[in-house]
Amino acid sequence: MNQFKTYIKGMGAFLMLLLTGPASFAQSEMASTFESIDTSKIMIVLVLVVMLLVLLVAFYLLVILQVMVREDAIRRAKEKGVEYVEEPSAWSKFYAGLTDAVPIEKEATIVLDHDYDGIKELDNHLPPWWKYMFYASIVFALIYMFMYHISGSLPLQTQEYEIAMAEAQANMSEAEAGSAIDESNIAFSDDPAVLASGKTVYERNCVACHKAAGEGGIGPNLTDDYWLHGGSIQDIYNTIKNGVPDKGMIAWGDVLSPSKMNDVASYIETLKGTNPPNAKAPQGELYKAELTEESPAE
Numbered sequence: 001m002n003q004f005k006t007y008i009k010g011m012g013a014f015l016m017l018l019l020t021g022p023a024s025f026a027q028s029e030m031a032s033t034f035e036s037i038d039t040s041k042i043m044i045v046l047v048l049v050v051m052l053l054v055l056l057v058a059f060y061l062l063v064i065l066q067v068m069v070r071e072d073a074i075r076r077a078k079e080k081g082v083e084y085v086e087e088p089s090a091w092s093k094f095y096a097g098l099t100d101a102v103p104i105e106k107e108a109t110i111v112l113d114h115d116y117d118g119i120k121e122l123d124n125h126l127p128p129w130w131k132y133m134f135y136a137s138i139v140f141a142l143i144y145m146f147m148y149h150i151s152g153s154l155p156l157q158t159q160e161y162e163i164a165m166a167e168a169q170a171n172m173s174e175a176e177a178g179s180a181i182d183e184s185n186i187a188f189s190d191d192p193a194v195l196a197s198g199k200t201v202y203e204r205n206c207v208a209c210h211k212a213a214g215e216g217g218i219g220p221n222l223t224d225d226y227w228l229h230g231g232s233i234q235d236i237y238n239t240i241k242n243g244v245p246d247k248g249m250i251a252w253g254d255v256l257s258p259s260k261m262n263d264v265a266s267y268i269e270t271l272k273g274t275n276p277p278n279a280k281a282p283q284g285e286l287y288k289a290e291l292t293e294e295s296p297a298e
Contacts, residue, residue, distance in 0.1 A: 100128050101124065186233055201267075214274070215279040223271045225282075226287070
Protein backbone atom coordinates (compact mmCIF):
# COMPACT_ATOMS: atom_id res chain seq x y z
CA MET A 1 0.00 0.00 0.00
CA ASN A 2 2.85 2.40 0.84
CA GLN A 3 4.50 1.69 -2.49
CA PHE A 4 1.20 2.33 -4.28
CA LYS A 5 0.85 5.66 -2.46
CA THR A 6 4.39 6.53 -3.48
CA TYR A 7 3.56 5.79 -7.14
CA ILE A 8 0.43 7.93 -6.92
CA LYS A 9 2.38 10.80 -5.40
CA GLY A 10 5.06 10.40 -8.03
CA MET A 11 2.53 10.41 -10.87
CA GLY A 12 0.97 13.53 -9.47
CA ALA A 13 4.33 15.19 -9.19
CA PHE A 14 5.25 14.16 -12.70
CA LEU A 15 2.03 15.56 -14.14
CA MET A 16 2.51 18.75 -12.16
CA LEU A 17 6.02 19.12 -13.57
CA LEU A 18 4.69 18.71 -17.09
CA LEU A 19 1.98 21.31 -16.52
CA THR A 20 3.93 23.95 -14.62
CA GLY A 21 7.24 23.72 -16.47
CA PRO A 22 10.81 24.10 -15.16
CA ALA A 23 9.74 26.50 -12.43
CA SER A 24 8.24 23.66 -10.46
CA PHE A 25 11.71 22.28 -9.79
CA ALA A 26 12.12 25.05 -7.29
CA GLN A 27 9.66 23.33 -5.00
CA SER A 28 11.87 21.18 -2.81
CA GLU A 29 9.12 18.91 -1.51
CA MET A 30 7.87 18.03 -4.99
CA ALA A 31 11.40 17.52 -6.28
CA SER A 32 12.28 15.19 -3.43
CA THR A 33 9.13 13.18 -4.03
CA PHE A 34 9.89 12.95 -7.75
CA GLU A 35 13.46 11.84 -7.10
CA SER A 36 12.42 9.13 -4.62
CA ILE A 37 10.60 7.06 -7.25
CA ASP A 38 11.50 5.35 -10.49
CA THR A 39 10.36 7.64 -13.32
CA SER A 40 10.50 4.82 -15.85
CA LYS A 41 7.85 2.91 -13.90
CA ILE A 42 5.67 6.02 -13.80
CA MET A 43 5.94 6.41 -17.55
CA ILE A 44 4.96 2.76 -18.05
CA VAL A 45 1.91 3.21 -15.79
CA LEU A 46 0.91 6.39 -17.61
CA VAL A 47 1.25 4.72 -21.01
CA LEU A 48 -0.86 1.77 -19.85
CA VAL A 49 -3.53 4.09 -18.45
CA VAL A 50 -3.65 6.08 -21.68
CA MET A 51 -3.89 2.88 -23.74
CA LEU A 52 -6.73 1.63 -21.56
CA LEU A 53 -8.59 4.92 -21.96
CA VAL A 54 -8.13 4.82 -25.72
CA LEU A 55 -9.50 1.27 -25.85
CA LEU A 56 -12.51 2.22 -23.73
CA VAL A 57 -13.25 5.23 -25.93
CA ALA A 58 -12.87 3.13 -29.09
CA PHE A 59 -15.22 0.45 -27.68
CA TYR A 60 -17.76 3.09 -26.68
CA LEU A 61 -17.64 4.67 -30.14
CA LEU A 62 -18.06 1.23 -31.76
CA VAL A 63 -21.16 0.55 -29.66
CA ILE A 64 -22.62 3.92 -30.58
CA LEU A 65 -21.88 3.27 -34.25
CA GLN A 66 -23.65 -0.11 -34.11
CA VAL A 67 -26.69 1.45 -32.44
CA MET A 68 -26.83 4.23 -35.05
CA VAL A 69 -26.54 1.73 -37.92
CA ARG A 70 -29.31 -0.42 -36.40
CA GLU A 71 -31.63 2.56 -35.88
CA ASP A 72 -31.00 3.74 -39.44
CA ALA A 73 -31.84 0.26 -40.78
CA ILE A 74 -35.07 0.18 -38.76
CA ARG A 75 -36.03 3.65 -40.06
CA ARG A 76 -35.43 2.66 -43.67
CA ALA A 77 -37.43 -0.56 -43.20
CA LYS A 78 -40.39 1.43 -41.83
CA GLU A 79 -40.21 3.86 -44.76
CA LYS A 80 -40.39 0.92 -47.15
CA GLY A 81 -43.19 -0.69 -45.17
CA VAL A 82 -41.33 -3.95 -44.56
CA GLU A 83 -40.46 -5.76 -41.37
CA TYR A 84 -36.95 -5.21 -40.14
CA VAL A 85 -35.02 -8.45 -39.67
CA GLU A 86 -31.74 -8.00 -37.85
CA GLU A 87 -28.83 -9.99 -39.22
CA PRO A 88 -26.94 -12.01 -36.63
CA SER A 89 -23.62 -10.55 -35.53
CA ALA A 90 -20.27 -12.21 -36.14
CA TRP A 91 -20.16 -13.29 -32.49
CA SER A 92 -23.63 -14.80 -32.75
CA LYS A 93 -22.60 -16.78 -35.83
CA PHE A 94 -19.42 -17.97 -34.14
CA TYR A 95 -21.27 -19.04 -30.98
CA ALA A 96 -23.94 -20.82 -33.03
CA GLY A 97 -21.22 -22.69 -34.91
CA LEU A 98 -19.70 -23.87 -31.64
CA THR A 99 -22.93 -25.01 -29.98
CA ASP A 100 -25.08 -25.98 -32.99
CA ALA A 101 -28.02 -24.98 -30.82
CA VAL A 102 -31.50 -24.64 -32.32
CA PRO A 103 -32.99 -21.12 -31.89
CA ILE A 104 -35.79 -20.81 -29.35
CA GLU A 105 -38.33 -19.93 -32.01
CA LYS A 106 -37.59 -23.24 -33.78
CA GLU A 107 -37.49 -25.53 -30.75
CA ALA A 108 -40.90 -26.98 -31.66
CA THR A 109 -39.19 -28.86 -34.48
CA ILE A 110 -36.98 -30.88 -32.10
CA VAL A 111 -39.45 -31.61 -29.29
CA LEU A 112 -39.58 -35.33 -28.44
CA ASP A 113 -42.68 -37.27 -27.47
CA HIS A 114 -41.44 -37.69 -23.93
CA ASP A 115 -43.42 -35.74 -21.34
CA TYR A 116 -42.41 -35.76 -17.69
CA ASP A 117 -44.99 -33.90 -15.63
CA GLY A 118 -45.25 -31.24 -18.27
CA ILE A 119 -41.49 -31.09 -18.86
CA LYS A 120 -40.65 -31.88 -22.46
CA GLU A 121 -37.35 -33.09 -23.88
CA LEU A 122 -35.52 -31.51 -26.82
CA ASP A 123 -33.45 -33.50 -29.28
CA ASN A 124 -30.48 -31.12 -29.37
CA HIS A 125 -27.27 -32.25 -31.02
CA LEU A 126 -23.99 -32.49 -29.17
CA PRO A 127 -21.89 -29.31 -29.49
CA PRO A 128 -19.44 -29.56 -32.42
CA TRP A 129 -16.46 -28.59 -30.24
CA TRP A 130 -17.22 -31.53 -27.93
CA LYS A 131 -17.54 -33.99 -30.83
CA TYR A 132 -14.30 -32.78 -32.42
CA MET A 133 -12.42 -33.19 -29.14
CA PHE A 134 -13.87 -36.69 -28.78
CA TYR A 135 -12.77 -37.63 -32.31
CA ALA A 136 -9.30 -36.15 -31.66
CA SER A 137 -9.00 -38.22 -28.46
CA ILE A 138 -9.77 -41.39 -30.43
CA VAL A 139 -7.07 -40.55 -33.00
CA PHE A 140 -4.60 -39.75 -30.20
CA ALA A 141 -5.39 -43.04 -28.46
CA LEU A 142 -4.75 -45.03 -31.65
CA ILE A 143 -1.44 -43.27 -32.27
CA TYR A 144 -0.43 -43.72 -28.63
CA MET A 145 -1.29 -47.43 -28.71
CA PHE A 146 0.71 -47.98 -31.91
CA MET A 147 3.78 -45.94 -30.84
CA TYR A 148 4.08 -47.25 -27.28
CA HIS A 149 2.51 -50.73 -27.22
CA ILE A 150 2.74 -52.13 -30.77
CA SER A 151 5.78 -50.73 -32.57
CA GLY A 152 7.72 -49.96 -29.40
CA SER A 153 9.26 -46.89 -31.05
CA LEU A 154 8.66 -44.89 -27.88
CA PRO A 155 9.52 -46.24 -24.41
CA LEU A 156 6.93 -46.84 -21.73
CA GLN A 157 7.35 -45.26 -18.30
CA THR A 158 9.00 -48.36 -16.86
CA GLN A 159 11.40 -48.48 -19.79
CA GLU A 160 12.20 -44.78 -19.41
CA TYR A 161 12.98 -45.44 -15.75
CA GLU A 162 15.27 -48.34 -16.60
CA ILE A 163 17.07 -46.28 -19.27
CA ALA A 164 17.54 -43.37 -16.87
CA MET A 165 18.87 -45.67 -14.15
CA ALA A 166 21.31 -47.29 -16.59
CA GLU A 167 22.61 -43.88 -17.69
CA ALA A 168 22.97 -42.77 -14.07
CA GLN A 169 24.89 -45.95 -13.25
CA ALA A 170 27.18 -45.45 -16.23
CA ASN A 171 27.84 -41.84 -15.26
CA MET A 172 28.52 -42.89 -11.69
CA SER A 173 30.98 -45.54 -12.82
CA GLU A 174 32.74 -43.04 -15.07
CA ALA A 175 32.90 -40.50 -12.26
CA GLU A 176 34.30 -43.09 -9.85
CA ALA A 177 36.89 -44.15 -12.40
CA GLY A 178 37.85 -40.55 -13.09
CA SER A 179 38.12 -39.67 -9.40
CA ALA A 180 40.72 -42.41 -8.97
CA ILE A 181 43.13 -40.58 -11.31
CA ASP A 182 45.79 -38.36 -9.71
CA GLU A 183 49.44 -37.43 -10.13
CA SER A 184 50.57 -40.81 -8.83
CA ASN A 185 48.87 -43.00 -11.42
CA ILE A 186 48.40 -40.79 -14.46
CA ALA A 187 49.92 -42.17 -17.65
CA PHE A 188 50.07 -41.11 -21.27
CA SER A 189 47.38 -42.63 -23.46
CA ASP A 190 47.46 -42.75 -27.26
CA ASP A 191 43.83 -43.85 -27.40
CA PRO A 192 42.24 -41.75 -30.21
CA ALA A 193 39.14 -41.15 -28.07
CA VAL A 194 41.29 -39.87 -25.18
CA LEU A 195 43.34 -37.60 -27.45
CA ALA A 196 40.21 -36.28 -29.17
CA SER A 197 38.69 -35.48 -25.78
CA GLY A 198 41.93 -33.81 -24.69
CA LYS A 199 42.06 -31.75 -27.87
CA THR A 200 38.50 -30.55 -27.27
CA VAL A 201 39.37 -29.52 -23.70
CA TYR A 202 42.54 -27.81 -24.93
CA GLU A 203 40.75 -25.85 -27.66
CA ARG A 204 38.07 -24.69 -25.22
CA ASN A 205 40.30 -23.68 -22.33
CA CYS A 206 43.99 -23.47 -23.27
CA VAL A 207 44.17 -21.83 -26.69
CA ALA A 208 43.81 -18.31 -25.31
CA CYS A 209 47.19 -18.53 -23.55
CA HIS A 210 49.09 -21.29 -25.36
CA LYS A 211 47.72 -20.83 -28.90
CA ALA A 212 46.11 -23.45 -31.12
CA ALA A 213 49.29 -25.39 -31.97
CA GLY A 214 50.82 -25.02 -28.51
CA GLU A 215 53.38 -22.48 -29.78
CA GLY A 216 52.79 -20.22 -26.78
CA GLY A 217 51.40 -16.74 -26.33
CA ILE A 218 50.66 -15.35 -22.93
CA GLY A 219 51.61 -18.77 -21.64
CA PRO A 220 54.78 -20.72 -22.45
CA ASN A 221 55.52 -22.83 -25.49
CA LEU A 222 54.29 -26.43 -25.02
CA THR A 223 56.08 -27.94 -28.02
CA ASP A 224 59.77 -27.62 -27.02
CA ASP A 225 61.85 -29.39 -24.39
CA TYR A 226 61.94 -26.51 -21.90
CA TRP A 227 59.44 -26.46 -19.07
CA LEU A 228 58.86 -24.07 -16.20
CA HIS A 229 57.22 -26.57 -13.88
CA GLY A 230 58.44 -29.93 -15.12
CA GLY A 231 57.79 -31.67 -18.42
CA SER A 232 56.72 -35.14 -17.35
CA ILE A 233 53.12 -36.26 -17.78
CA GLN A 234 52.76 -36.15 -13.99
CA ASP A 235 54.14 -32.59 -13.87
CA ILE A 236 51.82 -31.46 -16.64
CA TYR A 237 48.82 -32.99 -14.86
CA ASN A 238 49.84 -31.34 -11.59
CA THR A 239 50.23 -27.95 -13.29
CA ILE A 240 46.82 -28.27 -14.93
CA LYS A 241 45.16 -29.37 -11.71
CA ASN A 242 46.70 -26.86 -9.26
CA GLY A 243 47.47 -24.02 -11.63
CA VAL A 244 50.15 -21.38 -11.27
CA PRO A 245 48.48 -18.42 -9.54
CA ASP A 246 51.64 -16.27 -9.69
CA LYS A 247 51.72 -16.63 -13.49
CA GLY A 248 47.97 -16.13 -13.98
CA MET A 249 47.09 -19.79 -14.70
CA ILE A 250 44.00 -20.90 -12.85
CA ALA A 251 43.63 -24.24 -11.07
CA TRP A 252 41.61 -26.33 -13.53
CA GLY A 253 41.07 -28.99 -10.89
CA ASP A 254 38.06 -26.98 -9.71
CA VAL A 255 36.63 -26.94 -13.24
CA LEU A 256 37.65 -30.16 -15.00
CA SER A 257 37.20 -33.74 -13.87
CA PRO A 258 40.33 -35.87 -13.28
CA SER A 259 39.63 -37.86 -16.43
CA LYS A 260 39.39 -34.65 -18.52
CA MET A 261 42.67 -33.38 -17.06
CA ASN A 262 44.22 -36.75 -17.89
CA ASP A 263 42.94 -36.43 -21.47
CA VAL A 264 44.31 -32.93 -21.99
CA ALA A 265 47.65 -33.86 -20.40
CA SER A 266 47.99 -36.73 -22.87
CA TYR A 267 47.11 -34.40 -25.73
CA ILE A 268 49.76 -31.88 -24.61
CA GLU A 269 52.29 -34.72 -24.65
CA THR A 270 51.56 -35.19 -28.37
CA LEU A 271 52.45 -31.52 -29.02
CA LYS A 272 56.07 -32.02 -27.97
CA GLY A 273 58.48 -31.77 -30.90
CA THR A 274 55.89 -30.56 -33.42
CA ASN A 275 57.82 -27.30 -34.02
CA PRO A 276 54.90 -25.06 -35.05
CA PRO A 277 55.58 -21.74 -36.79
CA ASN A 278 55.98 -18.57 -34.69
CA ALA A 279 56.87 -20.63 -31.63
CA LYS A 280 57.67 -18.73 -28.47
CA ALA A 281 61.24 -18.76 -27.20
CA PRO A 282 62.11 -21.53 -24.73
CA GLN A 283 61.40 -20.88 -21.05
CA GLY A 284 62.38 -22.80 -17.96
CA GLU A 285 64.68 -25.78 -17.69
CA LEU A 286 65.52 -28.41 -20.27
CA TYR A 287 63.54 -31.60 -19.82
CA LYS A 288 64.30 -34.70 -21.84
CA ALA A 289 62.28 -37.75 -20.91
CA GLU A 290 63.44 -41.22 -21.72
CA LEU A 291 61.40 -42.84 -24.46
CA THR A 292 59.14 -45.61 -23.20
CA GLU A 293 56.30 -47.56 -24.64
CA GLU A 294 53.88 -45.25 -22.78
CA SER A 295 55.26 -41.93 -24.05
CA PRO A 296 55.08 -40.51 -27.57
CA ALA A 297 58.21 -40.07 -29.64
CA GLU A 298 59.55 -36.54 -29.69
